[in-house]
Structure formats: structure tokens, C-alpha cells
Amino acid sequence: MSTPERLIDSTRELLWERGYVGTSPKAILERAGAGQGSMYHHFKGKPDLALAAIRRTAEEMRATAEAVLDGPGTPYERIEAYLLRERDVLRGCPIGRLTMDPEVVASSELRAPVDQTLDWLRERLARIVEEGREQGQFAASLDGEEIAAAVLATVQGGYVLARASGSPAAFDTAVRGLLSLLAPHENHDRPA
Amino acid sequence: MSTPERLIDSTRELLWERGYVGTSPKAILERAGAGQGSMYHHFKGKPDLALAAIRRTAEEMRATAEAVLDGPGTPYERIEAYLLRERDVLRGCPIGRLTMDPEVVASSELRAPVDQTLDWLRERLARIVEEGREQGQFAASLDGEEIAAAVLATVQGGYVLARASGSPAAFDTAVRGLLSLLAPHENHDRPA
DNA sequence: GTCTATAGACGGATAGAC
DNA sequence: GTCTATCCGTCTATAGAC
Numbered sequence: 001m002s003t004p005e006r007l008i009d010s011t012r013e014l015l016w017e018r019g020y021v022g023t024s025p026k027a028i029l030e031r032a033g034a035g036q037g038s039m040y041h042h043f044k045g046k047p048d049l050a051l052a053a054i055r056r057t058a059e060e061m062r063a064t065a066e067a068v069l070d071g072p073g074t075p076y077e078r079i080e081a082y083l084l085r086e087r088d089v090l091r092g093c094p095i096g097r098l099t100m101d102p103e104v105v106a107s108s109e110l111r112a113p114v115d116q117t118l119d120w121l122r123e124r125l126a127r128i129v130e131e132g133r134e135q136g137q138f139a140a141s142l143d144g145e146e147i148a149a150a151v152l153a154t155v156q157g158g159y160v161l162a163r164a165s166g167s168p169a170a171f172d173t174a175v176r177g178l179l180s181l182l183a184p185h186e187n188h189d190r191p192a
Numbered sequence: 193m194s195t196p197e198r199l200i201d202s203t204r205e206l207l208w209e210r211g212y213v214g215t216s217p218k219a220i221l222e223r224a225g226a227g228q229g230s231m232y233h234h235f236k237g238k239p240d241l242a243l244a245a246i247r248r249t250a251e252e253m254r255a256t257a258e259a260v261l262d263g264p265g266t267p268y269e270r271i272e273a274y275l276l277r278e279r280d281v282l283r284g285c286p287i288g289r290l291t292m293d294p295e296v297v298a299s300s301e302l303r304a305p306v307d308q309t310l311d312w313l314r315e316r317l318a319r320i321v322e323e324g325r326e327q328g329q330f331a332a333s334l335d336g337e338e339i340a341a342a343v344l345a346t347v348q349g350g351y352v353l354a355r356a357s358g359s360p361a362a363f364d365t366a367v368r369g370l371l372s373l374l375a376p377h378e379n380h381d382r383p384a
Numbered sequence: 385g386t387c388t389a390t391a392g393a394c395g396g397a398t399a400g401a402c
Numbered sequence: 403g404t405c406t407a408t409c410c411g412t413c414t415a416t417a418g419a420c
Contacts, residue, residue: 391415
């Protein structure tokens with residue numbers, strides 16, 4: 001792998017583990033096995049390298065999610081598959097965790113890929129919910145955007161609960177709770 | 193206010209804004225208007241001061257939540273009140289954000305108050321859900337612990353979505369979505 | 385109790401040799 | 403392209419005067 005690639009990879013790992021403020025160029029270089037000169041030759045500095053790393057992570061996450069969301073099954077089943085897909089729960093979300101970083105949030109450049117990724121996910125989920133609503137799988141009273149946001153929030157918040165307790169169990173519990181609320185019943189379209 | 197109190201307050205603010213790794217003793221001292229000597233006289237060091245600050249924040253959050261959760265209303269209304277209570281959404285959760293901090297998670301001492309606070313909230317919410325289930329306000333098929341975790345996760349994840357987009361709207365959307373799923377219908381106890 | 389002085393390591397970046 | 407040397411400021415903590 002080329003040196004710039006190794007630098008981006010090391011940065012991605014460290015951003016995931018320690019966030020932007022917690023990651024130093026020195027740590028990146030050590031992990032990548034490169035010297036200072038290499039980094040400043042290929043990148044303008046820490047923010048520039050972080051931007052490349054965040055964009056890469058965002059692309060990858062989007063591709064992973066797309067594979068599940070475009071998969072087979074009813075709308076409910078696809079949302080279920082998204083929620084139950086294997087995750088390294090205790091590591092948290094490599095994109096979501098960046099929203100807790102003051103310097104990422106303060107920089108519109110660094111925040112943009114984070115925002116776009118979560119926004120894309122929300123729209124994608126919202127369309128699936130609408131689809132399920134048209135098919136009568138979900139209650140007509142539900143709103144696609146709202147359910148999509150709740151699904152995404154449950155995932156992001158599930159990571160918080162899991163990391164607080166030091167166990168992935170809390171994530172799974174929250175997801176099961178949401179799924180039990182979302183589960184299709186026989187007569188959603190019954191008149192109130 | 194005494195010097196130790198001012199130090200704790202400054203630390204609480206900075207932990208909320210920048211997290212543990214992003215907060216330096218120097219910044220704390222500047223905000224508190226104190227010198228190095230004061231801080232190391234009253235506290236053993238940065239971890240010790242942070243622990244005092246986190247404990248204080250945890251206590252306060254618990255008291256705030258308790259006021260809403262022990263308030264009047266049906267179980268659904270109390271959960272609704274908790275979800276809709278006024279929040280400084282873009283600042284995030286002063287307790288939840290600490291779970292994204294590598295040094296907080298790595299220290300069982302610093303993590304303990306975070307874990308305990310979220311755990312307490314979950315149990316408190318779970319009991320309210322169970323209560324609503326017994327009263328027939330919630331479907332018998334729902335699990336108190338699971339719904340409680342989903343409620344908490346929606347809040348924590350709502351902060352993530354809001355901070356990503358730079359607007360509190362996403363938080364509100366997620367909360368509305370969850371409430372629409374949780375809203376009492378007329379016939380939950382109807383046989384499937 | 386609070387202050388200043390000092391310490392050694394690290395943060396982020398530049399310069400210039402090879 | 404990559405390396406080492408160097409820079410100035412900050413990080414966390416200790417020492418010791420007042």
C-alpha cells in the first residue's frame with residue numbers, strides 16, 4: 001500500500017478510537033510507519049489528512065448500508081436487517097462519534113461528510129418506510145422522515161448506552177425495543 | 193463561590209463542550225480565574241478534578257430527570273414529558289458525550305458515574321413502561337427494559353443527528369417518530 | 385491557599401539535506 | 403518522496419516562595 005494510503009488508514013483508525021482532538025500527527029505517523037516529511041509532503045496538515053480519512057470512512061459506511069437497505073425483503077425486513085446487521089458495537093460509529101468532537105463540528109469542511117452521510121441514510125430509510133406504508137405494512141399514521149430519524153437515533157444512541165455500560169447488550173436491547181414498536185400488526189389500517 | 197467550586201464548574205463546562213481529552217488544566221484555570229497552585233492544592237490532578245465534575249453533572253441530571261419522570265400524568269404522558277422536555281440540543285448530553293471519550297471509557301473510575309446515571313434512567317423508564325402496560329396503556333407484548341433503552345437511545349442519538357446537521361430539528365424529528373410508535377391506540381390488548 | 389518558576393514530554397508545523 | 407533537525411507553544415505536574 002502506498003504511503004498516502006497508509007496515512008489515511010492510520011488516521012481513520014485513530015479518529016475512530018480517539019476522535020479528532022485526541023489524535024496527534026505523531027500517533028498517525030507511528031501507526032503508519034512513516035516520517036513527518038511524508039505526511040506534510042502528501043497532505044497540507046492534520047485537518048487536510050483528517051478530511052481525506054473522514055471522506056473515505058463516509059464512502060465506506062454508505063456502501064455498507066446501501067448493500068443492506070437495497071437487499072431483498074419487505075420494507076420492515078430491510079429496516080430490521082439494517083438494525084440487526086453485525087456491528088462492532090463497543091467501537092461505536094466512526095461517523096457518528098465525530099459529532100461529539102468540538103473541532104469537527106466547528107469546521108464546516110470536516111462536518112460536511114458527517115452530515116451528508118447521516119442525511120443520506122435518513123432519506124434512504126424514509127423512502128423504505130414510505131414504501132411500507134403504501135403497502136400497508138406500516139400504519140398510515142406514521143411519517144417516513146420521523147421513523148427514519150428514530151431508527152438512526154436508536155442506532156447512534158445504542159452505541160452510547162453500550163459504551164457507557166462496557167457491554168454491547170444495551171445496544172441490542174434498544175434495537176429490540178424499537179423493532180417491537182415497529183413490528184407490523186395485522187390491522188394498522190383499521191379505523192380508530 | 194469558593195475556588196474549588198469554581199474549578200469544578202469550569203471543568204463541567206469544558207467537559208461538556210470539549211470532552212476530557214479536549215480539556216486542559218490550563219483552560220480550566222483560565223475560565224475559573226485561578227492559578228496552577230490552587231488547582232493542585234484542592235485536587236490531585238486532572239483526573240481527580242474531572243471525576244468531581246462528572247459526579248456533579250450526573251447528580252444534577254438525575255435530579256432533573258426525576259422531576260419530570262415523577263411528575264403527574266399517565267405513563268405515556270410522563271415518557272412524553274421526558275422526551276419533550278426543553279434541552280439545549282446542540283450542546284448535546286453532558287453525560288452521554290463522555291462515552292465517546294477514549295480516556296473516560298478507559299478509566300473505570302471516570303466511566304462509573306456515566307454508566308450509573310444512564311442505568312438509573314433506564315430502570316426508571318422501564319418501571320414507567322411496565323406501569324403503563326399493567327394499566328393497558330401499552331401493548332402487553334412490549335418489554336419495559338427494551339422500550340426504556342429505545343427511549344434513551346433515541347435521545348442520545350437525537351443529539352448526534354442534531355449536531356451533525358447543525359440544527360435541533362433532527363432531534364425533534366426522531367423524538368416525534370418514537371412517540372408516534374409509542375402512542376397508545378385503542379386496542380393494544382386485542383388478540384392477534 | 386495562592387502565586388510564580390520550572391520541568392520534560394508532546395503538539396503541529398517548517399526547513400533543508402538526501 | 404522521505405528523512406532528520408529544529409521551532410515555538412502547550413500539556414500536566416512539581417517545587418518552593420509568599
